[in-house]
Each structure stands twice: as structure tokens, then as C-alpha cells.
Amino acid sequence: MTEYFYNQKSVEILTKANMIANIVSGADTQEEYASSLGQLQMIKDSRVVVTDLDARVLYDSANQLVGVAFLEGNGIMLNALKGHNEAKRIKYSQLYEKKVEYGVAAAVPMLKERVTVGGVYVAVSAEDVEDILKNIRYNLIYIALLVSVFVGIFSAMLAGIITIPVERLTGIIKEMSEGKLYQQVEIKGRSEIAELGSAFNRMSTQLLREEEKRRQFVSDASHELKTPLSSIKILVDSMLNMQKLEPAITREFLGDINSEIDRLTRIIQNLLHMTKMDVTVNALEVKEINMKKLIEDVVKSIKPIARQKNLKLETVIPHVVKLWINEDEIWEAVFNIVDNAIKYTDDGGIVHITLNQFDQEVYITIEDNGIGLSAEEQEKIFERFYRVDKARDRQTGGTGLGLAIARQAVRNHGGDIDIESEEGKGSKFTIRLPYYEK
């Protein structure tokens, strides 16, 4: 920057020196120089020295050096006498009447008919340049100070806005990781931090819900397992209390114990199945499966039970539909629903199964003309362990998990199960699965 201002000044003074050289080239004596330069406005405040080719001073605006060799600013003057224009910065110089600290001097050749006959030296004060520079430097310091004050205030504010709430949140999360799952933070304003806070609150609420669901599930599962176990306990106790074990009664009791054990096994199998499905949600192993064949397989494996009840099993599958699915999970879902249709339909009824595809969805419907479900029951049957008639189902052997498993399986595939039913008339379950082309 300093450089820039001094360059400007140098150009200015070189021009001035050349003009002076032009003007004085006609003069010969000190008086003639004085008179030709005297009126010049532009040499005011400048020191002007004119020398001959040997650097002997012919004219000096300060009237100090006339007749002697010009030594001040020697270097540039010698160059000027060789025909070069040159300017440089000078320091502590005696210019006209006053001494200056900063200045700029220029020396140029004086030509007469294109021949160098001497040189002209002009020096001016550069105090104005220095003043500007000082001003700029002062302003820079001022701006820097202002900026640092602002940065200080701003970072203090940031600390208040960000650091403190984040610290509070960190503390709460720490408590959470120590087991206190339900935590809520106070939310102020609408900043990103406030948003983080409300996201945190939602997460905590969700965690609490999940935790409650899990606790409920464990309690339900324990209860379901307890019932057959207490039956077994009672049966065994009464056998132990018998004076004499009649073979016929023993056989009957052991048969009851056996079916309770079967029931325990079924419940545990279903529970294991369900937990396994929960885990595999993220990495569902799919294959391209012919749905017609899958449904026919289900029907084939369940046919003996239907025959026992004298039920008719009809399937209507108009065309081949291939889906990318996990075969075991969907097989299980279809099986559980067909199994229900048979179980909850009286002897001599009909179960009707269809497979269709519309647009991007595949529908499997399982319709029966059995006992049906009230609107209230329809809402609950997908819950784990829910059975409409517990006492009755203890005989049919239901665990109340079949539909929960079926729905989980279908949802894992991005589909769902719908139900239409009327008490006493029958039910229709529809499995919807998204159809992807690969």
C-alpha cells in the first residue's frame, strides 16, 4: 500500500521535473532561471536544482548551492545526466525553507536540441502521503479492535445459545443412559437447538412407549406360560395325593398333562418365531416366489384338518404372480389366516381363497362363513395373545399369536392385512403385498 502511494507521487513529480526541464532549457544564467521559474506556481513547495553536465549547480531554488557540485540526490542526478529519468524516496531532507522527514525526489536530463546539457532535480515533501498512510493504518487498527470486540460479544452469545442448552441435554442423556428413560427438556424459542430439544423429547416419549410395550409383552407372555404350568402343577399334585393310582385315571391325567405341555411348546415356538422376525426386519432375505404355488402348498398342508371338519377349501387363482418375498414369513402368514378360517368356522362350512394383482399390489383373500367378529373384536385380534373366547380357545389350543405373527410378517414386506367381518356370518381377511418389478 505504501508502495502504491509513493509510486503515484513519483510519477507526479517526474512529470513535474520534465516540465521544468523543458521550461529552463532555454535559460543560461541564474537570473534567467529564476525569472523563468519564478512565476511557476508548481515549483512552490518544491526544491528545484538545475546543474550542468558536470553536476555543477546552475540554479538552486534555495539559493544555497549555486556554483558548487550537486551532491544531494547524487545518484539519481548522475543517472539523469546520462539520460535517464529517475525518482526515489528521500528522508530527512533540507527542502526549500523547511526540513522534512519524508519526501520524494526526481532527476531528469535537461535537453537542448536533443542533447543532454544538464539535469533538473526536483524534491517535494511526501508528508501528505505519510498522513494518508498514517490515517489508513490508524483506521485499520480501529477496525481490527471493533471486529475483535464483536467477535467477543458474539462468541459469548453463542456460548449462551448453544453451549448451555447442549450441556443440559448432555446431562439428561447421561441420566437416560443410567436407566431413567423418560426425560423431557424445557424448550425455549424456535432455534435449531429448540428443535433438537423437541426431537429429543419425542424420542424420549417414544422410548417410554416402547419400554411400556415391552414390559406389557413380557407380562402377557409370562401369564400365558403360567396358565398351562399351573394346570400341570394341579394335575401332578392331585396324582401325588391319590392313595392308589388307577390306571384309567392315571392315563387321563397324563393325557391332560401332555396337552398342556404341547400348548407350552406352541407358545414358546411362537414367541421365538416372533422375536426372530423382529430381528430380521432389517435384513429380509427375499427370493422370487411363485405365489400360486405358495398358496397351493399351504392348502395342501392344511387339507387334513379341513377334511376332519368336513369343510370345503376352494382356491381361485386366475394367473401366475411372482413376488420377491421371504418365503417362510409369507407362508406362515397365509397359513395362520387359513388355519383361523378353518378353526373358527363350524363343520360343513366353506373357506374360499383367491389371489389377484391390481396395479402395484397383490391381494390374497381368505374368506370363511364362520362365526365372524364384532367391530370391537376386529380391532383387537391382531394384538399379541388376544383371543375372543379364551376359555373356548384353551380347548382349540390357540395361543393368540397367530395373527400378530402374520401381520408382522406382511408389514415386514411393506404390506398389511385388512379385515371385513360380521358376527355370525363370516370373515374376510385380505393380505396386501406391494408388487415390485425387478
Ligand SMILES: Nc1ncnc2c1ncn2[C@@H]1O[C@H](COP(=O)(O)OP(=O)(O)OP(=O)(O)O)[C@@H](O)[C@H]1O
Ligand atoms: N376367521 C376368524 N373368524 C372368527 N374369529 C377369528 C378368525 N380369525 C381369528 N379370530 C379370532 O381372533 C383371535 C386371534 O387369532 P390368532 O390367530 O391371533 O390367535 P389364535 O388363533 O387364537 O391362536 P393361534 O393362531 O396361535 O393358534 C382368535 O382367538 C379368534 O378369536
Ligand SMILES: [Mg+2]
Ligand atoms: Mg390363529
